[in-house]
Amino acid sequence: MTAANQNQTSPALLVDLGKTKTAAAVSLPDGSRRDLPTGPGAAGLSQPDGLSDAVAAIAQVAPPDAVAAVAVGAAGALAAPERRAQLAGELTAVTGAASSVVTSDAITAHLGALGGQAGVVLIAGTGAVAVAVTRAGAVHICDGAGPQLGDRGSGGWLGRAALDLMSEGQAQAGVRAVVQTTLGADWPAVAARTDAAAAAERGRLVPGLAELWREGDAQAAGLFDRAANELAATVRDAIGYDDAHQVALLGGLGGLGPRFVDLLGARVPGVTWLSPKGDALDGAALLLTHHDLPHETVVSRSVA
Structure with a gap:
């Protein structure tokens, strides 16, 4: 079991939302990860329709089975902190998850690469x-x-x-x-x-x-x-x-x-x-189980 999900007790949706494509996976409590089909990306949260585009892109890759949490690295999240927080709030409704966490795709890449x-x-x-x-x-x-x-x-x-x-x-x-x-x-x-x-x-x-x-x-x-x-x-x-x-x-x-x-x-x-050490989806998984990382200053969380 990896450090990213050693405290995870329920399936979670991990998303790497880029400008050209969206990669996603389901992180399981046993330490495994089930990669999902990729979908189209979104122009970035800072763009005029950035929030709605991000929600649509994530909904397209979300699995039909229930997940307890969602972790997203989204392009443009650093430049649009208010929309980052809004996206975290909307994701619990869109996915039915009990909690969500959103940051930049650059931050989840950093998290995954350096653990x-x-x-x-x-x-x-x-x-x-x-x-x-x-x-x-x-x-x-x-x-x-x-x-x-x-x-x-x-x-x-x-x-x-x-x-x-x-x-x-x-x-x-x-x-x-x-x-x-x-x-x-x-x-x-x-x-x-x-x-x-x-x-x-x-x-x-x-x-x-x-x-x-x-x-x-x-x-x-x-x-x-x-x-x-x-x-x-x-x-x-x-x-x-x-x-x-x-x-x-x-x-x-x-x-x-x-x-x-x-x-x-x-x-x-x-x-x-x-x-x-890992990829951006591994970085997203870390955010589900760790709330005390240096990156927390640019992370938005929401609970349903």
């Missing part, structure tokens, strides 16, 4: 954000500003950098082939888009660029060097809040393996890069 401890987590996928949680309960978010203003070094940023090379006529054969194979002849339209979904489209270039890098392509290597520089700067910002010596790496870029971690490590000396 509820203070420290720094770098989440580098389509976007990029570093979350620092201090022992005193202060929460600091570094970057995570979205594809137009930030997400430096992310998968979307890497794709943008490759498309910039194409637009400027500087892409060499390898990068050019990855772009044309992945995005086709319409790549200029993807390069010109500014909507949030465009970052995910550009992020589709990362696997091909990573393969080029492994094959020794110098231009691809330069792109990953630049991405590591940007992510390292974000990590240094986060470490400054907590004086952390250990950082957990999450997200798609973490899946690039030791070679990319080595790039980051060379730019942030003195830091040990950890494999995450």
Whole structure:
């Protein structure tokens, strides 16, 4: 039985509510977890229809069987604390649960990665954000500003950098082939888009660029060097809040393996890069059984 549910006595619904998809699972008292089919995401609690969209997305993934509690990590919850509290209140009615707890999806990712401890987590996928949680309960978010203003070094940023090379006529054969194979002849339209979904489209270039890098392509290597520089700067910002010596790496870029971690490590000396202990759903489960974690300052709870 894991620490997350060692005090759990009834089934509970765990939800990771992102902007592109919603992952969910039922946590059982025997320590097991039954993953549920994923559903669509929601634009974020801070958006105009953020609360109703979040309720609808959670209702879509909720199981038909009864659950005693609900724990949710929702995108936009840090920027909209009033709606975070409202969502916690509505979830007991929507799911029939006796209690609910809501925080940000970045916080549940942090909780899962470090097992509820203070420290720094770098989440580098389509976007990029570093979350620092201090022992005193202060929460600091570094970057995570979205594809137009930030997400430096992310998968979307890497794709943008490759498309910039194409637009400027500087892409060499390898990068050019990855772009044309992945995005086709319409790549200029993807390069010109500014909507949030465009970052995910550009992020589709990362696997091909990573393969080029492994094959020794110098231009691809330069792109990953630049991405590591940007992510390292974000990590240094986060470490400054907590004086952390250990950082957990999450997200798609973490899946690039030791070679990319080595790039980051060379730019942030003195830091040990950890494999995450668990995922965001594990982090949500921790909130059901622990009310004294440093993260509690950005958590909303409700009882039916």
